[in-house]
Amino acid sequence: MxxxxxxxxxxxxxxxxxxSFKDEGEQEEKISENLSAERDLADVKSSLVNESETNQNSSSDSEAERRPPPRSETFRDKTRESLEEAAKRQDGGLFKSPPxxxxxxxxxxxxxxxxxxxxxxxxxxxxxxxxxxxxxxxxxxxxxxxxxxxxxxxxxxxxxxxxxxxxxxxxxxxxxxxxxxxxxxxxxxxxxxxxxxxxxxxxxxxxxxxxxxxxxxxxxxxxxxxxxxxxxxxxxxxxxxxxxxxxxxxxxxxxxxxxxxxxxxxxxxxxxxxxxxxxxxxxQSFLSSRFPHHMVPPHHSLHQTGIPHPAIVTPNVKQESSHSDIGLNSSTILYTLHRKHQDSKKEDEKKKQPHIKxxxxxxxxxxxxxxxxxxxxxxxxxxxxxxxxxxxxxxxxxxxxxxxxxxxxxxxxxxxxxxxxxxxxxxxxxxxxxxKKKKRKRDKQPGEGNDANAPKKCRALFGLDQLSFWCKPCRYTPVVSTGGQP
DNA sequence: GTCCCTTTGAAGTAT
DNA sequence: ATACTTCAAAGGGAC
Structure with missing residues (x-):
């Protein structure tokens, strides 16, 4: 299995x-975030959704500092392996008691x-x-x-x-x-x-x-x-x-x-x-060993208990109302039924597989x-x-x-x-x-996804001293006047 | 009735 | 390897 x-x-x-949070000065950040978050909430409320670019920038800056570095393997491994080391390094810091x-x-x-x-x-x-x-x-x-x-x-x-x-x-x-x-x-x-x-x-x-x-x-x-x-x-x-x-x-x-x-x-x-x-x-292992995969329990919306799994969206079979057929003659009904049957055949095939969320x-x-x-x-x-x-x-x-x-x-x-x-x-x-139709593609903000702009992102996120966290494009894209950028 | 919006995180796809 | 995209929930709003 x-x-x-x-x-x-x-x-x-x-x-x-x-x-992974930025450890250094986190407390200070938290404090300052108290203020910014308060402001942010006000922004959210007052403008419902639209936040001013200014706030976005300011908050995103602070957020960016707190935001964990990319989940690169390097970092992950690094984090895992050096957890203890970190505990020692972070003298009195956040790793004192393992979070x-x-x-x-x-x-x-x-x-x-x-x-x-x-x-x-x-x-x-x-x-x-x-x-x-x-x-x-x-x-x-x-x-x-x-x-x-x-x-x-x-x-x-x-x-x-x-x-x-x-x-x-x-x-x-x-x-x-x-x-x-x-x-x-x-x-x-x-x-x-x-x-x-x-x-x-x-x-x-x-x-x-x-x-x-x-x-x-x-x-x-x-x-x-x-x-x-x-x-x-x-x-x-x-x-x-x-x-x-x-x-x-x-x-x-x-x-x-x-x-x-x-x-x-x-x-x-x-x-x-x-x-x-x-x-x-x-x-589970018993069932899996005994039966082929597709026969192992929960590939149906009803569990053994008969309780539907919320992760399974049972196809919404429209209850074609029978009362709507009242008044129709039998041939019409037959024809309708036939069409319905054919239509539903296709849909059934499509819907046979429940949607596991x-x-x-x-x-x-x-x-x-x-x-x-x-x-x-x-x-x-x-x-x-x-x-x-x-x-x-x-x-x-x-x-x-x-x-x-x-x-x-x-x-x-x-x-x-x-x-x-x-x-x-x-x-x-x-x-x-x-x-259904493909979901909308998120409109890129002007400058977003722009390679020329990318280095600024990593630079802003991690700073020059944490170059190892930079993504490759950022690392190898020459950045003008950064002083020390590879 | 359907899709969008908005968030973060996981996981898939594309390059 | 990295970046990008989709989908999870939720429900009001827009069309």
């Missing part, structure tokens, strides 16, 4: 984990059974879970202490109070955001909204609170549904302690935050990767989670504007906060690969190019 990279495991998205505790990804074996016989988490597992899933409140009831910890940290730029969008204290602390329901901001979830990480059910305190042994160890009955919880298979990853029968009963990791009693938060809840881990590991990346996950909040805080409705704000907030996030989403995105991709071993993003390219 191509999906699981047996060796590294790190390969899956490991690269993106290395969010990416999970990177490189370290699997702790005993996590397959992270619970002690009494049902509580083993210390190792707790530590690991905290490390691995910062969103988890492993230490139940420690929100206050975490808040204190958070407060002790330097204030996040995300605390910026924009003139139009309210920002709440600690909002950038996603764990708090997720686990503390703000009374101020209604977390609006669409009924059909499915958090892509729902399978990562470890979000739920219920599962990991030491005082509350995991259901599968209790062999108890789900208090909400009264449905007995089936015992967990030991092979199943502790990250996805789902059983097929329980899938539909699982509260949304954010949804459960909305404590409307007796009110199902997720009507029509669709589990994103339903029983991903029921198909996980042993089962790409897994969401870190930013998309962040957007999905924060959109409702931003919408609630702002008067804006346009997604484009909202996305601009979200983009800025994304940049304003601390490394740790971003790391959470990178990690989740990595899990998403991993899961996606497990579920759709043969799938490639290429499939969607083809599907869309057949179905």
């Amino acid at each position: 191509p999906q699981l990279n047996g060796g590294g495991g790190d390969d899956l998205g490991a690269n993106d984990e290395m969010i 990416y505790p999970g990177y490189p990804f370290i699997m702790i074996p005993d996590l397959t059974s992270p619970y002690l016989p009494n049902g509580s988490l083993s210390p190792t597992a707790r530590t690991y879970l905290q490390m691995k899933w910062p969103l988890l409140d492993v230490n139940h009831g420690s929100l206050q202490s975490r808040q204190a910890l958070k407060d002790a940290r330097s204030p996040s730029p995300a605390h910026i109070v924009g003139p139009f969008c309210l920002e709440f204290p600690g909002q950038s602390d996603l764990s708090l955001h997720q686990f503390q329901l703000s009374n101020k901001v209604p977390v609006v979830q669409h009924p059909h909204h499915v958090h892509p990480l729902t399978p990562l059910i470890t979000y739920s305190n219920e599962h990991f609170t030491p005082g509350n042994p995991p259901p599968h160890l209790q062999g108890d009955v789900d208090p909400k549904t009264g449905i007995p919880r089936p015992p967990q298979h030991p092979d199943i990853s502790p990250y996805y302690p789902l059983s097929p029968g329980a899938v539909g009963q699982i509260p949304h990791p954010l949804g459960w935050l909305v404590p409307q009693q007796g009110q199902p938060v997720y009507q029509g809840f669709r589990h994103p990767y339903p029983t991903a881990l029921t198909v996980n590991a042993s089962m 790409k897994p969401l990346n870190a930013f998309m996950l962040y957007m999905k989670e924060m959109r409702a909040k931003v919408v609630a805080e702002c008067t804006l409705k346009e997604s484009a504007a909202i996305n601009q704000i979200l983009g800025r907030r994304w940049h304003a996030l601390t490394r740790e906060e971003q790391a959470k989403y990178y990690e989740l995105a990595r899990k998403e991709r991993q899961l996606h690969m497990q579920l759709y071993p043969g799938w490639s993003a290429r499939d969607n390219y083809a599907a869309n190019q057949q179905g």
